[in-house]
Amino acid sequence: MESFDYVRFLLALVFVLGLIGFCAWLGKRAGLTPRAAKRGNTDNRLVLLEVRPIDAKRKLILIGRDDRQHLLMIGGDNDLVIECNISGDTAPEDGNATPSHRLSTDDQT
Numbered sequence: 001m002e003s004f005d006y007v008r009f010l011l012a013l014v015f016v017l018g019l020i021g022f023c024a025w026l027g028k029r030a031g032l033t034p035r036a037a038k039r040g041n042t043d044n045r046l047v048l049l050e051v052r053p054i055d056a057k058r059k060l061i062l063i064g065r066d067d068r069q070h071l072l073m074i075g076g077d078n079d080l081v082i083e084c085n086i087s088g089d090t091a092p093e094d095g096n097a098t099p100s101h102r103l104s105t106d107d108q109t
Contacts, residue, residue, distance in 0.1 A: 045065055045066055046063065046064070046065050047063065047064040047065075048061070048062075048063055048064075049062040049063060049064050049069065050062040054073070057075045057076045058073055058074070058075040058076045059073070059074055059075055060072070060073055060082075061073075061074060067087070068084075068085050068086060068087065069086040069087070070083070070084045070085070070086065071083040071084075071086065
């Protein structure tokens with residue numbers, strides 16, 4: 001290969017990287033990227049606390065809103081609210097929670 005081929009390759013690489021950077025800048029200016037929460041901002045009322053996969057399709061999600069927590073199961077055929085209005089300060093200190101009721105496959109009909 002001649003040195004001209006190397007220069008042409010480098011110019012093409014710089015051009016493509018420049019296009020990627022320009023598209024990222026344009027998307028950011030257009031508001032297409034999610035904005036991170038500002039530090040010290042107390043307006044955020046909704047928080048994702050924990051996500052646990054159950055199987056390939058379904059997940060348990062614990063979300064917090066103000067001083068309450070809500071347990072949701074998403075995925076599969078439908079989404080399900082398992083428990084709502086859980087107080088945010090009722091978590092056991094040792095981390096070993098015993099569920100008040102268990103979900104079985106018969107409960108989901």
